Amino acid sequence: MKRLPKYIQQTQGKLWLTEDDRDNLKISYKIKEVLFEATSDFQHVMILDSDDFGPMLVLDGAVQTTAEDGHIYNEMIAHVPLILHPNPKRVLIIGGGDCGAAREVAKYKQVEQIDMVEIDELVVKASKQYLPQVSGNLSDPRVNFIFADGVAFVKSVKEKYDVIIVDSSDPVGPAVQLFESAFYENLHRALHDGGIMVCQSQSPIFQPDIMKQSYDRIGNIFTHHQLYTAVVPTYPGGLWSFTIGSKQPLRSVEQVVFDKETKYINQAILNSCFQLPQFVQDYLQGELVSSR
Amino acid sequence: MKRLPKYIQQTQGKLWLTEDDRDNLKISYKIKEVLFEATSDFQHVMILDSDDFGPMLVLDGAVQTTAEDGHIYNEMIAHVPLILHPNPKRVLIIGGGDCGAAREVAKYKQVEQIDMVEIDELVVKASKQYLPQVSGNLSDPRVNFIFADGVAFVKSVKEKYDVIIVDSSDPVGPAVQLFESAFYENLHRALHDGGIMVCQSQSPIFQPDIMKQSYDRIGNIFTHHQLYTAVVPTYPGGLWSFTIGSKQPLRSVEQVVFDKETKYINQAILNSCFQLPQFVQDYLQGELVSSR
Numbered sequence: 001m002k003r004l005p006k007y008i009q010q011t012q013g014k015l016w017l018t019e020d021d022r023d024n025l026k027i028s029y030k031i032k033e034v035l036f037e038a039t040s041d042f043q044h045v046m047i048l049d050s051d052d053f054g055p056m057l058v059l060d061g062a063v064q065t066t067a068e069d070g071h072i073y074n075e076m077i078a079h080v081p082l083i084l085h086p087n088p089k090r091v092l093i094i095g096g097g098d099c100g101a102a103r104e105v106a107k108y109k110q111v112e113q114i115d116m117v118e119i120d121e122l123v124v125k126a127s128k129q130y131l132p133q134v135s136g137n138l139s140d141p142r143v144n145f146i147f148a149d150g151v152a153f154v155k156s157v158k159e160k161y162d163v164i165i166v167d168s169s170d171p172v173g174p175a176v177q178l179f180e181s182a183f184y185e186n187l188h189r190a191l192h193d194g195g196i197m198v199c200q201s202q203s204p205i206f207q208p209d210i211m212k213q214s215y216d217r218i219g220n221i222f223t224h225h226q227l228y229t230a231v232v233p234t235y236p237g238g239l240w241s242f243t244i245g246s247k248q249p250l251r252s253v254e255q256v257v258f259d260k261e262t263k264y265i266n267q268a269i270l271n272s273c274f275q276l277p278q279f280v281q282d283y284l285q286g287e288l289v290s291s292r
Numbered sequence: 293m294k295r296l297p298k299y300i301q302q303t304q305g306k307l308w309l310t311e312d313d314r315d316n317l318k319i320s321y322k323i324k325e326v327l328f329e330a331t332s333d334f335q336h337v338m339i340l341d342s343d344d345f346g347p348m349l350v351l352d353g354a355v356q357t358t359a360e361d362g363h364i365y366n367e368m369i370a371h372v373p374l375i376l377h378p379n380p381k382r383v384l385i386i387g388g389g390d391c392g393a394a395r396e397v398a399k400y401k402q403v404e405q406i407d408m409v410e411i412d413e414l415v416v417k418a419s420k421q422y423l424p425q426v427s428g429n430l431s432d433p434r435v436n437f438i439f440a441d442g443v444a445f446v447k448s449v450k451e452k453y454d455v456i457i458v459d460s461s462d463p464v465g466p467a468v469q470l471f472e473s474a475f476y477e478n479l480h481r482a483l484h485d486g487g488i489m490v491c492q493s494q495s496p497i498f499q500p501d502i503m504k505q506s507y508d509r510i511g512n513i514f515t516h517h518q519l520y521t522a523v524v525p526t527y528p529g530g531l532w533s534f535t536i537g538s539k540q541p542l543r544s545v546e547q548v549v550f551d552k553e554t555k556y557i558n559q560a561i562l563n564s565c566f567q568l569p570q571f572v573q574d575y576l577q578g579e580l581v582s583s584r
Binding site: 016022023024027028029030050051052069205231235236237238239262264265266268269271272275278 | 314316322342343344361364497523524527530531554555556557558563564569570573
C-alpha cells in the first residue's frame with residue numbers, strides 16, 4: 001500500500017484530511033486525490049483535491065485556501081485597501097504564497113509594481129501549478145517575487161509603498177512576529193504619507209483576543225484604523241476579521257465606485273463590511289472579554 | 293462501561309459528536325457531558341455540553357443551536373421582520389422548539405400574542421431545562437405553546453397574524469413541506485394585509501439551489517420579497533440565508549431605529565444584512581448555477 005502523507009487518514013477506503021489545529025473542534029474534508037506533497041525548509045506543503053472545495057492548499061495540516069472559497073479571503077484582503085487608497089501605485093504583499101492576493105491587486109491598472117515577499121518558494125510553485133483557481137497561474141509582469149522573510153524585509157526596506165497587505169498564517173511559530181507592534185511600526189515606516197496597510201486579524205469567534213490586540217496595536221501606531229469582516233467558509237466559525245491602518249483619514253465607502261470583476265466583493269459588500277455585529281464591537285471596545 | 297448515545301464516539305477517553313449529515317465534510321465537537329438524551333415520537337433529542345460552544349441542542353445527530361452562538365440565528369430570524377413591520381401585535385412561530393426565536397420576539401412590548409407551533413414538545417422541555425442560554429427559560433405569558441404540525445396548523449388556522457416566523461430544520465423528511473409553495477400560500481393567507489413572513493432559507497454555500505427555490509417561490513406568492521444573511525459559526529460554511537415575504541413594501545432599514553438589547557444584531561447589522569455578496573446575487577438572478 002502506498003504511504004499516505006501525514007495528516008491524511010484512510011477510513012473505509014476513503015481519504016480524509018482532519019485539521020488538527022484546534023483542541024475541541026475538528027473539521028474533516030473528504031479527499032479525492034493528493035495532487036502534491038513535499039516538505040520545504042519551512043513547512044509541510046500539500047495540494048489536495050477535496051470533494052467539497054476542489055483543490056486546496058494545506059500547510060502543516062491546516063487548510064489555507066481552496067478553489068471553491070479562496071477568492072473570498074483574497075478579494076477582501078486586496079480590494080478593500082486598494083479601493084480606499086486614492087491612487088495606489090506601489091503595493092507590497094507580505095506572505096500570500098497562494099498568489100491570490102497578488103492576482104486581485106493586479107486588477108488595478110494604476111498599480112505599477114507589486115512586490116510579493118513570501119518566505120516559502122515551494123508554496124508559490126505548488127499554487128501556480130496545482131491551484132490555478134486561486135493563483136490564476138499569476139504571470140503579471142508587475143509582480144516581483146521576493147522569497148525572503150517578511151519581518152526582516154520590512155525592517156530594512158528603503159523603498160516606500162502606497163498599500164501593504166499582510167496575508168499571514170495564524171500567529172503560531174514564526175508568524176507570531178507578524179502580529180507584533182515592532183512589525184506594524186516597520187510597516188508604518190515603509191508606507192508613503194498617504195499609505196494604507198491591512199492585515200488579517202483572525203476569527204472574532206475563536207480568537208477575539210488576537211483580533212482586539214491587532215486592532216489596538218495598529219491603532220496605537222496609525223492615526224486611523226478600522227476593522228472589517230468577511231465570511232470564509234473553510235475557516236473555523238466562518239466569520240473572519242481584517243484590520244486596516246492608515247496614515248490618512250479613510251475615504252468613505254460611499255465615495256468610491258467598485259467596478260472590478262469579482263465573485264464575492266461588490267459595492268454592497270464594500271458598503272457593509274465595516275458594519276460590525278454587536279459582540280465584535282463589544283470586544284473591540286473592551287466591554288466583552290474572551291472566555292476561550 | 294455506560295452505553296454511549298448514538299452519534300457519540302469515544303476516542304482516547306474523550307467524547308466527540310461528529311455530524312454525519314454531509315457526505316464530504318464532517319465537523320466534530322468535543323463533548324464534556326451528555327446532559328439529556330431521549331427519543332421522542334419524532335426524533336432523537338440530545339442536549340450535549342460541548343467544550344467550544346457550551347450546551348447544545350442536537351436532533352438526530354445534527355447540531356441545531358448552541359449556548360455560544362444560538363443567539364445569532366434567533367436574533368436574525370426574529371428581529372429583522374419585527375423591526376420592519378410597523379406595528380406587530382400577533383406573531384406566529386412555526387418550529388423554533390429551542391424557544392430562542394420566541395424569546396427575541398418577546399422583547400417587543402407592542403406584541404400581544406406569540407403563538408408557537410412546535411411539533412415536538414420534548415425539544416421545548418429539554419431546551420427550557422438544559423439550554424437556558426438560548427431559551428431564556430421562556431415564561432412570557434404572551435407565549436402560547438401549541439404542540440402540533442406547523443404545516444397542518446397554517447392550513448386550517450382562522451386567525452390572522454402580523455408576522456410569521458418559520459424556524460424550520462433542514463428540508464429533509466417532514467420538514468420538506470415547510471419549503472413548498474403550498475405552505476407559503478397558507479402563510480400568505482394567514483397574514484394580515486400588511487403582514488410579513490420570514491423563513492430560514494439554508495446555506496448560500498452548500499444549498500444555493502434551495503436558497504434560490506425559497507426566494508423564487510416566496511417571490512411568486514408575495515408582492516415583495518428580500519433575502520438577507522448572517523454568520524452562524526456552527527452551521528456548515530458559516531454563512532446563512534433568510535428570506536422575507538411581505539404583503540406591503542418593506543420599510544427601508546434607514547427608517548427604523550434598532551433599540552433592543554442583543555449580542556449580534558444592531559443598527560449596523562440591520563443596515564448591512566441585505567447587502568449580498570456577488571455570488572449570492574448571481575445565484576438569485578439565475579446567473580450562477582450550483583455545481584454541488
